[in-house]
Amino acid sequence: MTDEAPLGPGAEFDMIRAMLERWGPRANGVGDDAAIVHVPRGDVLLASVDTAVETQHFRREWLTPRELGYRAVAAALSDLAAMAARPLGVLVAMTVPDAWLGDVAGIADGIGEAVAAVRTPVLGGNLSAGGELSITTTVLGSAFAPLRRTTARAGDIVYVTGSLGGVAEALRRLEHGGRGEPGGPGGPQRERFAHPTPRLAEARWLAERGATAAIDISDGLLADVRHLAAASRVAIAIDGAAVPCMPGVSHETAQHSGEEYELVVTASAPIDVKEFARLFGLPLTEIGTVSAGEPGVTVDGQRVAASAGYDHFSR
Numbered sequence: 143m144t145d146e147a148p149l150g151p152g153a154e155f156d157m158i159r160a161m162l163e164r165w166g167p168r169a170n171g172v173g174d175d176a177a178i179v180h181v182p183r184g185d186v187l188l189a190s191v192d193t194a195v196e197t198q199h200f201r202r203e204w205l206t207p208r209e210l211g212y213r214a215v216a217a218a219l220s221d222l223a224a225m226a227a228r229p230l231g232v233l234v235a236m237t238v239p240d241a242w243l244g245d246v247a248g249i250a251d252g253i254g255e256a257v258a259a260v261r262t263p264v265l266g267g268n269l270s271a272g273g274e275l276s277i278t279t280t281v282l283g284s285a286f287a288p289l290r291r292t293t294a295r296a297g298d299i300v301y302v303t304g305s306l307g308g309v310a311e312a313l314r315r316l317e318h319g320g321r322g323e324p325g326g327p328g329g330p331q332r333e334r335f336a337h338p339t340p341r342l343a344e345a346r347w348l349a350e351r352g353a354t355a356a357i358d359i360s361d362g363l364l365a366d367v368r369h370l371a372a373a374s375r376v377a378i379a380i381d382g383a384a385v386p387c388m389p390g391v392s393h394e395t396a397q398h399s400g401e402e403y404e405l406v407v408t409a410s411a412p413i414d415v416k417e418f419a420r421l422f423g424l425p426l427t428e429i430g431t432v433s434a435g436e437p438g439v440t441v442d443g444q445r446v447a448a449s450a451g452y453d454h455f456s457r
């Protein structure tokens with residue numbers, strides 16, 4: 143199924159043509175003024191946008207162009223996972239400085255890898271010249287009953303997918319060790335930074351089994367649980383020792399590591415964690431409980447400060 147409109151002449155269209163060639167059937171509906179997206183009857187449309195900017199989000203020497211493209215799109219897709227949505231497609235807007243022109247093909251390959259992994263198409267995008275590389279990904283998805291962060295209730299159990307801390311550990315090593323080739327000084331945790339997996343199928347499975355609320359971990363477990371507690375107006379108590387850590391990573395690091403793209407979900411009845419692990423090859427771990435009371439988060443009884451977690455504009 144392809145729905146392309148032919149593109150006109152010029153250097154910009156040549157770049158787009160080159161990307162479309164690399165994507166093949168992984169792009170669909172590109173070339174008209176807007177993409178036409180069919181939303182399953184009865185579903186709501188979910189939309190989210192995310193930007194990865196050189197120097198703010200990554201340094202050039204840390205990731206290959208392919209990893210950069212993959213990571214930008216996977217991170218954006220994680221917000222659809224947090225809503226238990228099924229992806230309908232992505233739109234990618236890139237600002238490309240001259241120094242990066244030779245890497246556009248590699249970035250495009252990474253974008254193609256990310257959309258292929260979740261079987262969703264590139265629906266369109268935009269290219270611009272500019273001073274700093276940036277990749278802005280708009281993701282579209284649909285769900286009949288999206289999971290929200292506003293709907294955790296007193297009495298719920300709190301779960302987290304995966305094992306945390308690998309991203310912070312990889313970044314720590316990259317900051318100290320310079321370059322980050324596969325197998326390089328990023329260490330064994332580097333893959334967690336370079337190649338995050340949006341937990342889309344996991345989220346839909348959890349929603350079908352009665353999850354009440356969800357958020358993805360972008361700012362760090364405790365910071366994102368705090369967002370969840372604030373949005374749901376509940377108190378959340380986390381058992382620090384229960385937080386699943388990557389090997390070689392401390393609980394402290396695991397609790398604050400950002401850009402993990404794992405999910406925190408709440409549920410009013412226990413979820414079969416063994417079945418989850420069997421299906422997805424990933425742990426699902428009970429880490430806390432929700433109660434009524436002053437909205438906020440405690441770890442082992444200690445209140446989590448409002449400053450926990452990453453904030454682009456904190457000075």
Ligand SMILES: [Mg+2]
Pocket residue numbers: 220221224357358359360
């Ligand atoms: Mg999010």
